[in-house]
Amino acid sequence: MPEPAAGGAPAETLGRSERKHRAILEAAEEMFLAGGYLGTNMDELAARSQVSKQTVYKHFGSKEALFVELVTSMTDAAGDRVHVDVADPTEAADLPSFLEAYADRQLDIVMTPKLLQLRRLVIGEGTRFPELAEALYEHGPKRAIATLARMFERLAERSLLRVDDPTAAATEFNWLVMGEPVNRAMLLGDAAIPTATERAAQVRAAVRVFLAAYGAR
Amino acid sequence: MPEPAAGGAPAETLGRSERKHRAILEAAEEMFLAGGYLGTNMDELAARSQVSKQTVYKHFGSKEALFVELVTSMTDAAGDRVHVDVADPTEAADLPSFLEAYADRQLDIVMTPKLLQLRRLVIGEGTRFPELAEALYEHGPKRAIATLARMFERLAERSLLRVDDPTAAATEFNWLVMGEPVNRAMLLGDAAIPTATERAAQVRAAVRVFLAAYGAR
Numbered sequence: 001m002p003e004p005a006a007g008g009a010p011a012e013t014l015g016r017s018e019r020k021h022r023a024i025l026e027a028a029e030e031m032f033l034a035g036g037y038l039g040t041n042m043d044e045l046a047a048r049s050q051v052s053k054q055t056v057y058k059h060f061g062s063k064e065a066l067f068v069e070l071v072t073s074m075t076d077a078a079g080d081r082v083h084v085d086v087a088d089p090t091e092a093a094d095l096p097s098f099l100e101a102y103a104d105r106q107l108d109i110v111m112t113p114k115l116l117q118l119r120r121l122v123i124g125e126g127t128r129f130p131e132l133a134e135a136l137y138e139h140g141p142k143r144a145i146a147t148l149a150r151m152f153e154r155l156a157e158r159s160l161l162r163v164d165d166p167t168a169a170a171t172e173f174n175w176l177v178m179g180e181p182v183n184r185a186m187l188l189g190d191a192a193i194p195t196a197t198e199r200a201a202q203v204r205a206a207v208r209v210f211l212a213a214y215g216a217r
Numbered sequence: 218m219p220e221p222a223a224g225g226a227p228a229e230t231l232g233r234s235e236r237k238h239r240a241i242l243e244a245a246e247e248m249f250l251a252g253g254y255l256g257t258n259m260d261e262l263a264a265r266s267q268v269s270k271q272t273v274y275k276h277f278g279s280k281e282a283l284f285v286e287l288v289t290s291m292t293d294a295a296g297d298r299v300h301v302d303v304a305d306p307t308e309a310a311d312l313p314s315f316l317e318a319y320a321d322r323q324l325d326i327v328m329t330p331k332l333l334q335l336r337r338l339v340i341g342e343g344t345r346f347p348e349l350a351e352a353l354y355e356h357g358p359k360r361a362i363a364t365l366a367r368m369f370e371r372l373a374e375r376s377l378l379r380v381d382d383p384t385a386a387a388t389e390f391n392w393l394v395m396g397e398p399v400n401r402a403m404l405l406g407d408a409a410i411p412t413a414t415e416r417a418a419q420v421r422a423a424v425r426v427f428l429a430a431y432g433a434r
Binding site: 117120121122123124125126127130133134136137141168171172174175176178179180183184186187188189205206208209210212213214 | 334337338339340341342343344347350351353354358385388389391392393395396397400401403404405406422423425426427429430431
């Protein structure tokens with residue numbers, strides 16, 4: 001969504017600037033994911049975005065800042081799709097299917113070739129470019145766990161869960177659901193992305209363990 | 218340990234060959250972990266091992282095979298140190314501290330700068346060199362989970378655990394213990410390696426959740 005006009009700049013100008021911004025980010029996504037951070041050439045990136053190299057730097061400041069922005073926008077967009085506005089359950093009987101649906105959405109969205117490739121890339125470059133990996137951590141797992149913790153807190157207030165430390169519970173839920181599939185995909189590639197049936201089994205088992213520890217009796 | 222003499226070769230010859238083998242692997246560990254796979258030059262590696270390049274290829278076949286051997290030997294050695302010969306507990310009351318000690322050893326051994334760097338490197342190179350990542354998967358998490366599954370099977374036979382699917386239970390245990398610390402270290406670097414106190418808290422919480430789901434009633 002375009003930013004609101006600052007200082008009364010004409011909407012048309014903003015629209016064009018926003019279009020350039022997006023074109024640069026789209027080219028960055030394609031090129032960084034295919035060629036890695038060091039393998040991406042900023043001249044080519046400008047050419048592919050159909051803007052001047054000066055425009056790329058005006059919009060993003062530096063190659064590293066552009067990659068941080070890409071990591072941030074990709075992980076935020078994924079997070080937004082997981083944390084859709086679903087009403088919390090009110091009955092204990094609805095809790096398992098509610099948590100399963102949440103975890104299934106999380107797995108489905110995180111286990112996509114693009115996000116997995118971004119993660120592999122950022123981990124591989126983490127020693128040289130710690131800001132990239134930090135951005136992925138902050139906007140990926142940290143944000144996901146914080147949102148989950150707030151949800152568990154609300155469910156505990158309704159006495160549907162017994163949770164002393166919502167962040168610890170959210171962290172455990174997150175890794176019960178995601179640990180094995182993400183690790184497999186990191187090491188074995190996209191062939192290890194679970195099918196819908198495998199995802200459903202993974203999610204059911206994870207929710208069962210979680211509720212054994214945190215479900216209201 | 219040197220291989221037993223094959224075909225009556227003199228022990229001294231085998232000893233020298235074994236020493237060269239180790240010197241190459243040690244140089245490989247140092248150079249691959251510091252410079253990455255592509256950044257490691259085989260001429261330099263031979264020089265640092267004080268052998269000819271021909272000897273390196275005679276021992277390991279190729280640069281990639283050498284890296285696979287390094288991944289295998291480093292992860293196997295780590296696994297061997299986790300799965301020490303500790304007698305299984307016989308009383309339910311001893312189970313929590315037994316599992317906590319196991320998980321603490323696992324975290325302590327896996328969360329070392331060298332193994333974490335190997336993992337980052339292999340994930341970053343996974344797309345170009347899938348054999349490296351496969352070797353880490355097979356000798357790392359897959360082997361660890363298989364060993365854990367056999368242990369849970371024995372504990373279930375003694376009625377100390379209620380486990381239908383030992384591999385699923387072992388996978389869940391593994392990621393309850395390792396998911397958050399490994400992910401943080403992958404993205405935030407060695408500064409995120411847990412202290413002994415943090416490790417103890419992580420391990421206690423993980424074992425509590427696991428036993429809520431799998432402990433004998």
